[in-house]
Amino acid sequence: MNNNVDLSVNIAGLKLKNPVIAASGTFGFGREYAEYMDLNKLGGISVKGLTLKPRQGNKPPRIAETPAGILNSVGLQNPGVEAFIKEEIPFLRQYNLGIIANIAGNTIEDYCEMAEILGDADIDAIELNVSCPNVKAGGIAFGTSCAGISEITKRVKAYCKKPLIVKLTPNVTDIKETAKAAEDSGADAVSLINTILGMAIDIHRRKPILANNMGGLSGPAVKPVAVRMVYEVSKTVKIPVIGMGGITTGEDAIEFLLAGAAAVMVGTANFVNPAACLDVIHGMEAYLRQYHIGCVSEIVGKLELNQ
Amino acid sequence: MNNNVDLSVNIAGLKLKNPVIAASGTFGFGREYAEYMDLNKLGGISVKGLTLKPRQGNKPPRIAETPAGILNSVGLQNPGVEAFIKEEIPFLRQYNLGIIANIAGNTIEDYCEMAEILGDADIDAIELNVSCPNVKAGGIAFGTSCAGISEITKRVKAYCKKPLIVKLTPNVTDIKETAKAAEDSGADAVSLINTILGMAIDIHRRKPILANNMGGLSGPAVKPVAVRMVYEVSKTVKIPVIGMGGITTGEDAIEFLLAGAAAVMVGTANFVNPAACLDVIHGMEAYLRQYHIGCVSEIVGKLELNQ
Amino acid sequence: MAQVLKEKIAALDKLAPGVFKMTLKSEIIAQTALPGQFVNVKCSEGLNALLRRPISICNVDRDSNTFDIVFQIKGIGTEYLSQKKVGSEVDIIGPLGNPFRVEGEFKKIAVVGGGIGIFPLLNLLKASSAEHKDAFLGFRNKELIVLEEEFTQASDQLFISTDDGSAGHKGLITDLFINEIDKKKYDIVYTCGPTPMIKKVVEIAHKNNIRCQVSLEQRMGCGIGACLVCACKTRLGDEWEYSHVCKDGPVFWSNEVIFD
């Protein structure tokens, strides 16, 4: 058996030793998971969505379980971009992994200011969260129209010294169009999918379970939708695609790579299994070994359609 | 305990003894399920999607299992509207249940012709399937834009002697808009959700599992998305809403009623449990008894939002 | 008539790596199932392996009111099924499908099976009252040979091949079948297994003017003929149509089916 599977990837300049990234909002700033795994093993981490100022987020309950999935409405609770730079980057930099700053704002100016502030910070990429369904202003409002995506991507790009990843929402009629808008406006990569807007009802209280009423669906349930969208987008844009949505195992991740993702993110699965990211890496490696594939990038987009 | 729960509903003139309808495409023309249940117990049936001429549908495999859901790409295999009238209506009319003709076409003319042909047939309502993701022409093409929905609804309505239900696709940015378009164009009711476009990959063959490559996601996985959309639509339109997507139990159905559905359809659950529709009816009834609600319509739309 | 049944597991044994035999107590299946029919099994509770899995009835014991299924682990469904505990109940629907035709008119019969396709053939051999019964079974290797004893007893002559030659003939089972055809003058051949094997058997049968029944596989939804997902191409005059494996099949006459 060949032990030298090359898992390294280069996503628009973001170099990772393997294509598995902890998804934003599900992994905090990595601290908590350091108890359960060697963070050095991770390809990267996309940190909890940052805003210009600290945010407290939405009222609890912020989570509801649904069949094979969860709804969340955290609403971007975070310490703000300054605290992130001061307290979290130094912690994360002890480890050998890519650091992606996931940013969200109420206004385009917020996003630009954050990109500027992060310009001198020791991060490896910025992920533009224009797809959070859990905040009133900003977030998803930018992400559902091509015009919204275009404007915000162009303006943030001007301040951005690192690879700019635009995170797309699945809550659109045609994700190929929003992906194209991101590409045309200067995005270095796109990541998808963010959560699908959903609702769960407590039939005894006759109220939504989430205090915020609606939330974003993630977890295994969304995987087929995510794979489809990753396929559509990767056939549409030339920039790299980072795929996510329901990934729990190496096999799941391989589906996304075949569909065209250059790297993947693992979210909800971390809650069930704190070592999920490592399991995904190992499963991926086992698959590549089984088929004597020396380099993970060889299978990216290698899906063949049925005629 | 009060045994007289009134489950009857009237959806824009479609009178049903209870609000549970077998969803189109999952129940054939009822024949097969007659072995497993007394069809007289059902509120109604929406028959397999009909086309003007018989259709063979897509190549197999036409189904793939996904986490808590399935993808299908049947592609409207059906004997055509004439055979339906001649062979299936007489069979179904032996039973006391509402008959909904689900129709799909390649062109608006097809839809109109079917509506005309069905005008003299002994059915109780027509469900306009403008949301099938599994056929190339027609289907979903009409369903994703307000203009498409408007035109087809208006034109079919002119031929339609029975209540016209427009079935909406969830593959849109804002389902409130397409629902409004249907209402404004003469729909007597809307039903939702049809399936969500998805894909599943056989990583060993490196091909999609479905011969048709993509298919429609249904089953428990989609429930939170469906509940959210039913809520949004029922707050937007005044015409009745028929809710579906992942309903497996009476509790699930109650979620949809609270969210605003006047009736529900049960699809994928029938495959797992041929008596699923009856279980849903019984579960619903038990809930109403528990809360001493005499009439099912009393709880429709009774969801209270959290502040 | 098929029913939804909750039946108790009387025994569960591993026959070979990844291959299990499960014996279920079930008066209805034991007394009414015909060879070639299958049960549709809920392999795990709730959302895990959501859909039922079709598994052939491999053997029925009318005296003890039990029947056997034999299955190979392919994915999560069969994996969960293999982990069930003896004494617990399994939710099945059955007996389902269109059975093999085993009436008396056929005096000399052959069954040709490969892989998981051999299982319905055992029940067929036992149910047939033909004067001469030959069984041709192909396996991947010696380790995966199962039910040899049972097939030996149920047939007059048993032929075995393995892909790697670790037991029996090395190569295709159809090689052995073709060898016997002239000698035996079978009235009918029944076949089930991988599509390439079935095609080959059908080709041989047609060339030799032997009637032939095939049992097909397809991914299923409802298993009872309502959802139309389990399509297979069959002849309709000069045209073709999609029939359905769960209801029109799994057993078809070989000249009905179009392989492409």
Add this chain to the structure above:
Amino acid sequence: MAQVLKEKIAALDKLAPGVFKMTLKSEIIAQTALPGQFVNVKCSEGLNALLRRPISICNVDRDSNTFDIVFQIKGIGTEYLSQKKVGSEVDIIGPLGNPFRVEGEFKKIAVVGGGIGIFPLLNLLKASSAEHKDAFLGFRNKELIVLEEEFTQASDQLFISTDDGSAGHKGLITDLFINEIDKKKYDIVYTCGPTPMIKKVVEIAHKNNIRCQVSLEQRMGCGIGACLVCACKTRLGDEWEYSHVCKDGPVFWSNEVIFD
């Protein structure tokens, strides 16, 4: 430090309708868990009850290296958990959370619990070396009274109330607590249960200048402080912030928490 553990079920008993006690073999939990901590339990395999469920450690036995959880069936997760078989393994993460403060400075203590909130309090009573320990437990009715024996042994005096008066005091458990307060001059009261009860205990404690720790509940995602879903309002100077039950709690000082 918390770990992901697969631990064997040593015993599973029904204590009352819908209430079960599960004893798990676990050296790590038995030796390291502190009162008030919890384990996060994968109640079923795979997709069923996808998220882990937080359940308090009710009792630890350092000699036999086991610990107990007691849980009430609320929905699918606890339902699946109650169906596990003795001898099988459960996937848990623990010990988790910020424990009760049980140091020696507190000489007279009281615990006030309601419903499922009583379970962590047993472990607390056992771990505390206070000179006098009173336990106040509220139940819905007589049928649902559990662990009476254990609480009797672990405390100096046990007070019980039921909503319907079918056992003990009829009414709120806080009625009994208020009665004892003047006599006992508790140094601290620990409370866990329904929010209205907790609020009332806190109010009484503050009025009487008794220190008070509360254990809170909230729906959880990760259980380890990363996903930020399990928010609860706490004081931050004159302002407030959202702390997190799984990591900052479940135990808080009563004056830290803002109930609204």
